[in-house]
Amino acid sequence: MTTGKRIAFCIAALLVMAAPPLFLNAYWVDVLNSVGLYAILGLSLNLIVGSAGLFNLGHAAFYAIGAYTAAILNTTFHIPILWLLPLCAVTAGLFALVVARPIIHLRGDYLCIVTIGVGEIVRIALINNVFGLTGGANGIFGISRPTLFGHAIRKPDEFYWLIWSFAAITIFLFHRLENSRFGRALNYIRDDEVAAEGCGVNTAHYKLAAFIVGAAWAGMAGDIYAAKMTIIAPESFSFWESVLMFTLIILGGSGSIPGVLLGAFLIIGLPEVFREFANARMLIFGAAMVVMMIFRTQGILPARPRRYATPPDPSCKAEAEA
Amino acid sequence: MEVFFQQVTNGLAVGGIYALIALGYTMVYGVLRLINFAHGDLFTMGGYLGLTLLTSFALTGRLGPLLGIIVLAIMVMGLVAIAGAALERAAYRPLRESPRLSAVVSALGASIFLQNAIMLIYGAKMMVYPQDILPKVAINLFGLYIPLVRIIILSASVIMMAGLYAFIQKTKVGAAIRAAAIDQGAARLMGINVDQVIMIVFLVGPGLGGVAGLMVGLLYGQVNFTMGWVYGLKAFTAAILGGIGNIPGAMVGGILLGLIEALGAAYISIAWKDAIAFLVLILILIIRPTGLLGERVAEKV
Numbered sequence: 221m222t223t224g225k226r227i228a229f230c231i232a233a234l235l236v237m238a239a240p241p242l243f244l245n246a247y248w249v250d251v252l253n254s255v256g257l258y259a260i261l262g263l264s265l266n267l268i269v270g271s272a273g274l275f276n277l278g279h280a281a282f283y284a285i286g287a288y289t290a291a292i293l294n295t296t297f298h299i300p301i302l303w304l305l306p307l308c309a310v311t312a313g314l315f316a317l318v319v320a321r322p323i324i325h326l327r328g329d330y331l332c333i334v335t336i337g338v339g340e341i342v343r344i345a346l347i348n349n350v351f352g353l354t355g356g357a358n359g360i361f362g363i364s365r366p367t368l369f370g371h372a373i374r375k376p377d378e379f380y381w382l383i384w385s386f387a388a389i390t391i392f393l394f395h396r397l398e399n400s401r402f403g404r405a406l407n408y409i410r411d412d413e414v415a416a417e418g419c420g421v422n423t424a425h426y427k428l429a430a431f432i433v434g435a436a437w438a439g440m441a442g443d444i445y446a447a448k449m450t451i452i453a454p455e456s457f458s459f460w461e462s463v464l465m466f467t468l469i470i471l472g473g474s475g476s477i478p479g480v481l482l483g484a485f486l487i488i489g490l491p492e493v494f495r496e497f498a499n500a501r502m503l504i505f506g507a508a509m510v511v512m513m514i515f516r517t518q519g520i521l522p523a524r525p526r527r528y529a530t531p532p533d534p535s536c537k538a539e540a541e542a
Numbered sequence: 543m544e545v546f547f548q549q550v551t552n553g554l555a556v557g558g559i560y561a562l563i564a565l566g567y568t569m570v571y572g573v574l575r576l577i578n579f580a581h582g583d584l585f586t587m588g589g590y591l592g593l594t595l596l597t598s599f600a601l602t603g604r605l606g607p608l609l610g611i612i613v614l615a616i617m618v619m620g621l622v623a624i625a626g627a628a629l630e631r632a633a634y635r636p637l638r639e640s641p642r643l644s645a646v647v648s649a650l651g652a653s654i655f656l657q658n659a660i661m662l663i664y665g666a667k668m669m670v671y672p673q674d675i676l677p678k679v680a681i682n683l684f685g686l687y688i689p690l691v692r693i694i695i696l697s698a699s700v701i702m703m704a705g706l707y708a709f710i711q712k713t714k715v716g717a718a719i720r721a722a723a724i725d726q727g728a729a730r731l732m733g734i735n736v737d738q739v740i741m742i743v744f745l746v747g748p749g750l751g752g753v754a755g756l757m758v759g760l761l762y763g764q765v766n767f768t769m770g771w772v773y774g775l776k777a778f779t780a781a782i783l784g785g786i787g788n789i790p791g792a793m794v795g796g797i798l799l800g801l802i803e804a805l806g807a808a809y810i811s812i813a814w815k816d817a818i819a820f821l822v823l824i825l826i827l828i829i830r831p832t833g834l835l836g837e838r839v840a841e842k843v
Contacts, residue, residue, distance in 0.1 A: 275646065322828045328642055329577050333778060334827050337820035340775070344817040459771070463650060470647045503658040509651025513644040514636040 237384055241377040249376040251492045256383035257445060258468060259484040263387075263394050263477065264437035265465045270475030270523070271403060272430040273410030274324075275332035277462050278339030281319075282312040282435035284346060284457035286442025291360040291452050292353050301447045302366045305440050312439025313432045320431040324424055339462055346454035359453030366447040379448055386444060390437065395477055397433075406430050407475070407526075464488075471512055473519030482521055547686050549808040550801065555692040555761060557800020558699030562754040563777030564784070564792035565706060566626075566747030572723040572787035573743050575642070579649040580629055581751055582774020583656035588622045588752025589765035590664055593671055602675050611675070611760075615698070618756050619749040626748025627741055629656075634744075635737075653771075661767045668766035671759045695757045702750060703793050710789055715742060723787060772816065776803075779823040785833025794835060 241249050265279045286308035294301045323334045349356035366373045366382065373382055397403050405426050408416040417423050446452050468487040473479025494501045563585050570578045595601065595617055602610035633652040637645045676694070680687035710716035721729040722739040730736050758773070759765045776799060784795025799819060806818040826833065 269643075273643075275643070323824070326827060326831065329571075329575070329646070330782075330827055330831065332646065333577065333782065334824055336775065337779075337823045341817045341820050341824075344814065348811075348813045463654075467647060467650065470643060474643065500658075500662065503655055503662060506651045506653070506655030506658060509654065510633045510648045513640070513648040513651065514633075517637075517640045517644045 234388070237388075241380050246376045249380050251489060253376060253379050253383050253448065255484050255488045256380070256387045257441060257448070258465065258488045259387050259481050260383075260390050260441045260444075261438055261465050262468050262472075262480040262484050263390050264434045264441065266434075266469050266475065266477070266480045267394065267397070267406070267430050267437075268434040269466065269469055270480070271398065271406040271410065272427055273406075274427060274431065275328055276335045276431070276434075277332050277459075277466055278335030278337070278342075279434070279438055279465050280457040280459070280461040281335075281339040281342040282316055282438040283442045283445070283461065284342055284454075285312045285315050285435075286439025287446040287452050287457070288346065288354055288360070288442070289439070290443040290446040291363050294363050294446070295360060298364070300367060301364060301443065302368065305443050308439040308443040309436035310439075312442065313436035316432045316435030317428070320428055320435075324427050324431065336459065336462075339457075339459055343454050343457055343459075346457070354454075357454060359451060359456075361451040363446050363450045363452070365450065373447075383444060383448070386440075391477060391481070398477070402426070402429070404526075410475075467509060469519075471509070471519060473521040473523060476519070476521055476523035479519050479521035479523065483519070486520075544686070545808060546805075548688075549804040551686075551688050551692055551696075553801035553804030554797060555695045555800070556804060557780075557797035558696045559754045559757050559761070559796075560773070560777045560780045560800050561703060561793045561796025562699050562750045562757075563773060564780040564796045565703070565789065566751040567774075567778050568781040568784075568786055568789060568792040569719070569743045569747045571781070572789075573719065573726075573740055574634070574638075576634065576645050577649060577778065578634075578747075579646070579774070580633070580652035580656055581748065582770030582772075582777070583653050583660070584622055584626055584629070584748040584770075585751040585755040585758075585773055585777075586660055586765065586767060586770035587625060587656065588618050588755025589759045589769070590660055590669065590755070590767075591621050591752065592618045592756035592759050593669055593765060596672065596675065607676055611694070615753050615756055618752045622752025622755075623745040623749035626744045626751075629748075630741065630744035635740075657767060657770065664767065666767065668764050671763045671765070673763065675760065691760055695761055698753075698757070702753065706746070706750070707789065707793075709746075715739075719743060776816075776819050779819050782823060782833055783826050785835045788833065788835050791833055791835035795833065798834075 240252055244252070261279065261283060265276060268274050268276045268279075289308045289311045290301055290304045293299050293304055293307070319338050323331060326334060346354045346359075347357050354360065368382065373379060405416070405421045408419070408421055409423050409426055413423055445456075449456075464487055468483035469480055470483075471486060472481070472483025491501050491505065494504075563581065566581045566584075567578060570576060570581070592614060595614055601614050604610065605613060629652055633648050634645065637648050676691050678689075680689050681693060710719060718729070718734045718739050719742065721732065721734055722736050726736050729739075754773075755765070755770075758769065777796065780795035780799040781792045782795070783799055784791025784793070786792075799822065802822060803815055803819055807815040810818065
C-alpha cells in the first residue's frame with residue numbers, strides 16, 4: 221500500500237469505528253466496549269505470544285495487578301483513575317520483571333505451565349486479601365468514574381470513545397513496534413532462537429523486554445477496566461480470562477494485529493450474538509477451537525511474511541538506459 | 543503429633559490420586575510432547591460416570607462394598623479409556639505435524655468442550671455421592687484412627703501404579719511405549735506402530751485418571767464439573783515435580799505433592815493451600831527443571 225492509500229484506509233477505519241454508538245443501543249455498545257478491552261489485552265499478549273513466541277497463559281495476572289493498583293490508589297488516595305495509567309503500567313511491568321526474570325529461559329510448555337501457576341498464585345493472593353489491601357473475595361468497590369477534560373465518563377457511549385481511542389493508540393504503537401528493530405528481533409527469536417543468538421541478538425534480554433512491555437500494557441487495560449466497572453473482584457482475573465486472551469490471538473492469527481482484532485470480535489462478540497443457545501455456546505466454542513486448529517492452524521488472518529523492497533540494481537538501470 | 547499423622551495419611555491418599563492423574567499427563571507428554579489439557583476433564587468424567595454407574599446398578603449393594611467398588615472402578619476405567627482414545631483420534635491426531643501452539647489450543651478447546659458437555663448432561667450443580675457405599679469405620683493403626691476410605695484409596699492407587707510400572711517395564715507393548723518416548727522416528731524404523739502406541743497411551747492414561755475421579759468422589763463424597771481443572775493442574779505440577787515423561791517420577795511427584803499440600807494446609811495456612819502447590823511448581827522449574835527423577839535432559843531451545 222502506498223502512503224496515500226494507507227492514510228485513506230486509516231481514516232476509513234476510524235470513521236467505521238466511530239459510527240456504532242450513533243445507532244446501537246447501550247447493550248451492544250457495552251458489548252463493543254468489552255471487545256475493545258479484549259482487543260487491547262489481546263494486542264498486549266500478542267507481543268509476547270505472537271511476536272516473541274513465548275507461551276503465556278497467565279496474562280490475567282498482569283491485568284489484575286494493573287486493575288488493583290488503580291483501584292487501591294483511587295479508593296485510598298482519590299487520585300483520578302486515568303492519571304494512574306502510567307503507574308499501573310509500571311507496577312504490572314515491574315511485577316512481570318520480577319516473575320519472568322527467573323523463568324524466561326524455560327522452553328515452550330514449561331513456560332506455559334509456570335505462567336498458569338503465576339496467574340493462579342496472584343488470584344489466590346487477591347482472594348486471601350494479601351497485605352490487607354485487596355479486599356478479599358469481595359474485591360474493591362467504589363472506584364470513581366474517570367474524568368477527561370473535566371467531563372465525567374459514565375455512559376457506555378462515553379466509555380466506547382475512551383476504550384476505542386486507547387485501542388487505536390495501542391494499534392498504532394504496536395504496529396510501529398512490530399516494524400521496528402525490536403519487533404524484528406522478537407520475530408527472529410520466535411522463528412529460530414539459536415540462529416538469533418548466533419547473530420548477536422541478546423535473546424534473554426529481548427524476551428524479557430517483550431514480557432514487560434506486554435504486561436505493562438495489560439496493566440493499563442486493567443486500569444481502564446477498573447474505571448469502567450467501578451468494582452473489581454478476583455473472579456474477574458481467573459485462568460479463564462487468560463485462556464480467552466490466548467485463544468483470541470491464536471484464532472485470529474498469532475502475530476498479526478488485524479488477526480487479533482478479528483479474534484477479539486469473534487471470541488467476545490459472537491457468544492453475545494448466540495445468547496439464545498446460552499448453555500451450549502461454550503460447548504460449541506470448545507469444539508470450534510479444535511476444528512479451527514485442525515483446518516486453519518495459522519489463524520483466520522495470519523501475519524503476512526515481511527517484505528522488503530530491494531534497492532534498485534544500478535547495473536540494470538544502466539542497461540535499460542543504454 | 544496426632545494432627546501430623548492424620549495430615550500425613552490424608553496427604554498420602556490425595557497424593558495417590560494426584561499420582562494417578564499425573565501418570566496420564568506424563569505418559570502423553572513423554573510420547574507426544576503435548577500437555578493434554580483435557581486430561582483433567584477426563585478425570586471429572588470418571589467421577590461423574592462412577593456416580594451414574596453406582597446409582598443405576600447399585601453395584602455395592604449387590605456385590606458387597608469391596609467387590610462392588612472394584613467392578614465399578616474397572617467399568618469407569620474402561621469407559622474413560624475409550625473416551626480418551628476418542629479424544630486423541632478427534633482432537634490430537636490431525637495435529638500431529640502442526641506447530642506446538644496449535645496442539646495446545648486444540649487441547650484447551652477439547653477441555654472446554656468436555657467440561658461443558660459434562661455440565662450440560664449433569665447440570666451445573668455439584669453432585670453428591672451416596673453416603674453408604676463404604677462402611678464409615680476408622681481403622682486403628684498403631685493407635686491412630688485412619689478412615690477406611692483413605693486406606694482403600696492409597697492401596698488401590700499403589701496397586702495400579704505397580705501394575706502400570708510392570709506393564710511399562712516388562713511387556714512388549716511397554717517397551718514400545720518407552721521406545722516411542724525416546725525417539726519416535728527411530729521407533730518407527732524398528733517396526734513399532736507409533737500411532738498404535740499413542741492410542742494405547744491415551745487408553746491407559748485417561749483410564750487411570752478416570753479411576754482417580756471415582757476416588758475423589760468416594761473420598762470427598764461429591765463431584766463438580768469444574769474440579770478437573772484444579773486437580774489437573776496439580777497433577778501436572780506433580781508430574782513436573784517428579785520429572786515429566788518419567789513414570790516413576792509421576793508417582794513420587796504425586797505422593798510428595800499430596801504430602802506437601804496436606805502439611806502446608808495444616809501448618810501454614812489452609813487458605814493458601816492451592817498457592818503452595820503452584821509455588822512448588824515454580825521453584826522446581828527454576829531450581830531443577832528436569833524434576834526430581836528426571837534423567838532426560840531438557841532439550842535445548
